[in-house]
Amino acid sequence: MTGFSADWLGLREPADTAARPPDLIDWIAPSLPRDRSVHVLDLATGTGSNLRYLAPRLGGLQQWVLADHDPVLLGAMPERLSTWAAANDVAVGTAGKSLTLQNAGLSCRVDRLQVDLARDLGTIDFTRFDLVSTAALLDLVSDVWLEDLGRRCVESGCSILFALSYDGRIDCTPVDPLDARIRDLVNDHQRTEKGFGPALGPDAATRTVRLLERLGYEVRAEHSDWRIDAAQSALQTELITGWASAAAEVALDERASIEAWLQRRLAWVRDGQSRLVVGHVDVAGRVR
Numbered sequence: 001m002t003g004f005s006a007d008w009l010g011l012r013e014p015a016d017t018a019a020r021p022p023d024l025i026d027w028i029a030p031s032l033p034r035d036r037s038v039h040v041l042d043l044a045t046g047t048g049s050n051l052r053y054l055a056p057r058l059g060g061l062q063q064w065v066l067a068d069h070d071p072v073l074l075g076a077m078p079e080r081l082s083t084w085a086a087a088n089d090v091a092v093g094t095a096g097k098s099l100t101l102q103n104a105g106l107s108c109r110v111d112r113l114q115v116d117l118a119r120d121l122g123t124i125d126f127t128r129f130d131l132v133s134t135a136a137l138l139d140l141v142s143d144v145w146l147e148d149l150g151r152r153c154v155e156s157g158c159s160i161l162f163a164l165s166y167d168g169r170i171d172c173t174p175v176d177p178l179d180a181r182i183r184d185l186v187n188d189h190q191r192t193e194k195g196f197g198p199a200l201g202p203d204a205a206t207r208t209v210r211l212l213e214r215l216g217y218e219v220r221a222e223h224s225d226w227r228i229d230a231a232q233s234a235l236q237t238e239l240i241t242g243w244a245s246a247a248a249e250v251a252l253d254e255r256a257s258i259e260a261w262l263q264r265r266l267a268w269v270r271d272g273q274s275r276l277v278v279g280h281v282d283v284a285g286r287v288r
């Protein structure tokens, strides 16, 4: 569960975009500088979907550092960005090793940083950044790592926008008698090590809110649930298959019933009857 493919991240990006609450950006924006470029650090950027979501909504002058340990995902970022830019009337250019994004409302420089965030968070100079952001990372990290991140952010006066932490809720339609059991097993699996120590899994957003409040942030959290309809069958198939294999990993003796559940749910996806809601939370923090 620690490897993420560019295809999977591409499949989830439209669901992520639809799920995120735009008013958190309006809430965080006044805490960012207006007289110069806003410097943004995106942790665990993948192919840069958080940049594609946030940059046009923040607007103005921006400089981003996209950090991830996976060179394949970082390598896929320019092409993903170009495809997105072409569809959104944004001009892409280069300036040395940086990429640039430009349109009437946005002028943005983008750099990539390959770094193992579990091991080398301390090599990043947080004082360079106004906003530290991430999407779909915090459920993978441990309490200790999250605390370290929070401290670095507050000591450097960074605003925070941590999006799309899975919160343990999975609602499937039509309902199957085994859904609740599978969800519980998935949540057990979520708490296993993902490279950062014992993972927070479904507790990530609650822990983040508590931590940021303790560190003195003004905090706001909102749901960013995926609402996946029957037309999104490829995303549904990936999710349901992933849940079944995660459940089987933590309950080996239940493999037969998990496989039967998987086949029932996939049949509903194929028949166009299946809908899923997956609970997520976005957390924003402003330095008081």
Ligand SMILES: C[S@@+](CC[C@H](N)C(=O)[O-])C[C@H]1O[C@@H](n2cnc3c(N)ncnc32)[C@H](O)[C@@H]1O
Pocket: 002, 004, 009, 043, 044, 045, 046, 047, 048, 049, 050, 067, 068, 069, 070, 073, 115, 116, 117, 118, 119, 134, 135, 136, 137, 195
């Ligand atoms: C669920 S994906 C989210 C990617 C991206 N933020 C998005 O929303 O599409 C988790 C990301 O965490 C990255 N990641 C996992 N462990 C990491 C580590 N130790 N250091 C840096 N990045 C890591 C993965 O490479 C992957 O890009």
